[in-house]
Each structure stands twice: as C-alpha cells, then as structure tokens.
Amino acid sequence: xxxxxxxxxxxxxxxxxxxxxxxxxxxxxxxxxxxxxxxxxxxxxxxxxxxxxxxxxxxxxxxxxxxxxxxxxxxxxxxxxxxxx
Numbered sequence: 395x396x397x398x399x400x401x402x403x404x405x406x407x408x409x410x411x412x413x414x415x416x417x418x419x420x421x422x423x424x425x426x427x428x429x430x431x432x433x434x435x436x437x438x439x440x441x442x443x444x445x446x447x448x449x450x451x452x453x454x455x456x457x458x459x460x461x462x463x464x465x466x467x468x469x470x471x472x473x474x475x476x477x478x479x
Contacts, residue, residue, distance in 0.1 A: 402475035409433075409470040415463045422476035424454035427463065430471040436464040 401422075416422065427435070428450040434442040435451065439462055445451060453460060465472065 399478045400475065401478070403473035406430075406471055406473055409465040409468055409472060411466065411468040413465045413468075415465070415474055416461055416476070420478070421459035421461045422478060423459060424477040425452070425460040425463065425474070426476075427451045427474045428472060431469075433470045433472075434466040436462065436466070438462050442466050 415427070427445075428448075429445055430447060432447045433445055435445055436442050437451070438460065460476070463474075
C-alpha cells in the first residue's frame with residue numbers, strides 16, 4: 395500500500411502573473427485551489443478558464459492528474475492543496 399503525500403499553502407498566498415503552482419515533474423492525483431478574487435487559470439496547459447471569486451477548483455478523479463495549474467493574474471489571494479500518491 396502506498397502512502398499519500400500532501401502539499402499546499404502554509405498560509406494565504408498572493409499570486410504573481412502567470413504563476414505556476416505545480417513544480418516540474420510533479421503530478422497531483424487530487425488538487426484543490428481556493429481563490430478570494432475572480433481570476434483566470436490554465437489547467438494542464440488548457441486555454442485560460444474564468445473562476446469566480448470564492449468559486450475555487452477541485453479535482454479528485456482516478457486516472458487523472460494535474461501537472462500544470464497557472465494563475466494568469468497577479469495579486470490574487472489564494473491557497474491550494476495537492477495530493478501525490
């Protein structure tokens with residue numbers, strides 16, 4: 395049995411423009427992003443997607459991985475949690 399490893403924000407963070415949250419060569423099997431202000435994000439190199447203030451994003455799906463999550467705008471207050479297996 396493998397043991398899950400959790401990563402994420404130690405405190406609220408403030409984004410920089412085009413900030414990548416997933417380090418190179420890392421894939422999260424589940425990922426949650428919580429935003430205080432509306433923003434646009436790119437998930438796994440998708441086109442930018444609009445996220446309403448306090449809407450957030452959450453994925454926990456078998457056989458799906460998050461290997462890129464980019465916040466387009468600067469000064470977005472957010473926190474996140476990811477799980478590796």
